[in-house]
Amino acid sequence: MDFGLSEEQRLLAQTLGRYLEVSISPARVREIAASDEGHDAVTWRGAAELGMAGILVPEEYGGIGLGMLDAVVAAEAFGYHCAPVPFLSASMASVALAHGGSEEQKRVWLPRIARGDAGLGVAVGGHVSRREGAGIRARRRRLHGKALFAIDSTAAAGFLVATDDARVALVSRDAPGLSIEPLHTIDATRRFSELQLESVPVDGWLEGHEGLVDLLIDAGRVVLAADMLGASQRAFDLAVAYAGERKQFDRVIGSFQAVKHLCAEMAAELEPARSLLWYAAHAFDAVPEEASLVAAHAKAHLSEVGRFVVRTATEVHGGIGFTEECDAQLFFKRVGVARSLLGTPEQVRERAGVIQGWVAA
Amino acid sequence: MDLSYGPEYEAFRQEVRKFLAEHAELARGGGMGMGMGPPSDRAREWQQLLIERGYAARTIPREYGGYGGEPDLLKRVILDEEFARAGASPGVRGQGPDMLVPTLLEHGTEEQKRTWIGPTIRGEVVWCQGYSEPGSGSDLASLQTRAREEGADFLIDGQKIWTSSAHFADMMFCLVRTEPDAPKHAGISYVLIPMDTSGIEVSPLRTMTGGAEFNQVFLSGVRVPQANVVGRRGEGWKIANTTLKHERNMLGSSGQLEASLQRLVRLMERETEDGVRAIDNPIYRDRLLQLQARVLAARYHSMRLLTCNLRGDSAGVAGLVVKLTGCELSHQIAALALDVMGELGSLYRGSRHLRDGGAWQFQHMFSLGLIIGGGTAQIQKNIISERGLGMPREPKPKTELG
Incomplete structure (x- = not known):
């Protein structure tokens, strides 16, 4: 009986944390966020050298072939540093290709992902929620329609696109008929686009796994939950540190119970949520019959905990928390976007209800 | 893993x-x-x-x-x-086997151990805990129950509250101020008191649930041999605090929460309004799912804390949040159960149409008692922030109690 991170996983967290500490300071985050691409190629390349880009890529395809719990440890570190890197799409694409890709698709894409080269953006949001007429139809190996919120779109060399009939297609970035329009969210450390597809030729289908879209979304939810945990943890750490320095009424504000109790409430929300997330990651690899349910719960719960923590951490900072200069706002925005990505908490919980047979057909 | x-x-x-x-x-x-x-x-x-x-x-x-x-x-x-x-x-x-026995094992004399541990674990001697007083709740160390020396005995006067089991207990382990001139925390002793000693009066404390789960205990001129002190005189505060580490719920067992959630699911599958089951109402269902995520989090959190314990690692702040989150969650589960029953949720013992024997109303009230008892939610937040996060303590007031 051992429920926790292994020595190797703790070391991984430490190593990646130290690297990101140096490579991507909050000042650098702001610089990248202000750029057109919004993608820190240098940091991503360095992370790839540590094995992080290919963490879920099997060793035979150039990755380090670790499990979802390892990916979660890495995702938490990326969230903690608000890193503008395509870890989410890399994880989702690795899972999709490893489970559903043909041998050739694996040989082409997995080593690229593991090296930290331009990889695959992921456009599966229509499978969770459709707005603005989104939807992808496939006719004779061509795709028609549009997809909102294609993940990590600016640095991608191609896209995984989920169709309305729940298949997953590979599409090149330069495919004829594909237009990529940027969407500007509050969080410029992640980039999204709207894909418009007019008779776009499919490079190939990922057909090797039944229910691949759901698997891909489960993976994305677990990784996003971990990113939110990391971002919330950072906002919380910033708040506790600030409360220990800032003086008002001749005392550090952290000695006032009104402030201390806010910090205690954040800790009380974060720690059990972390345990839930660890289990969701473990189940993804080892308990398939529970994996979708706990992935949904982890995503929804971290969204709720994340929102509470980033707003409370901002409040602990007082007026300075509302300024651009305060780092807390970076994490407020990171969580703000992740919350609704791949399903709002309400949508994701409804999915958890469906899985348990609690929703009348 | x-x-x-x-x-x-x-x-x-x-x-x-x-x-x-x-x-x-x-x-x-x-x-x-x-x-x-x-x-x-x-x-x-x-x-x-x-x-x-x-x-x-x-x-x-x-x-x-x-x-x-x-x-x-x-x-x-x-x-x-x-x-x-x-x-x-x-x-x-109960408090005898779970709190007194570990305390005696650590601090008791050989004679105290031989006299009390066997009968206590066999259920022949029942104990109650005399800690809280009407004037000393969160600030327990301000307690005013006093012992005067008379020969080899103490004569004890004062009042204890929240003493569950006192109305049938044989013995009480009790915190008493024996050193009136010592500073607040250093003047307290841990004393074993037979409940049939003359001068002890127990009266039930009726709570909001309608039951009397606790008592008040009045002590006037209660004569106890000084040999009934556990540990040294004046060390009672320290001894009572070392006992706290034996409190089993520090592992945060989530079994009761899981069982409670299961009962709630069954209730929601049963309870209908205009022919629609509560679980088919998306508003109630979403609340249920929010609670389910928290119960699952509690479950895996307790496994994580168990693992820390097995590995000999400190759980840090993760270990300090269990009481706060667990009691609150139990209260919220009961609250949803009441809500899904609509007006019927307000019914209580003895009424027509009552569900589950009134257990949900009871849990809703009793869990609020647990949020307050054993260190209020606010005291828990002090502990989490000060011990767990290293935040500065509230500055001490200038005037110290003797």
């Missing part, structure tokens, strides 16, 4: 399961009604059997009447799980 227990422990689990199946009748009858009375003969018979098997008093040395086993946290967890699964009574529990 390895969530299996391994062959040795699975064998132990099977052994426990077999034992419980063989003794199903006694296991169910061997309960000790919560705070309602002393253990019955059947309960003591059950307890005796459990001690012989090492399923109770497992780590208490043999010379004091225990099983004399090595501490083994996993076996403890398996016992808890299997007893809960079988609906079996865990034997004689």
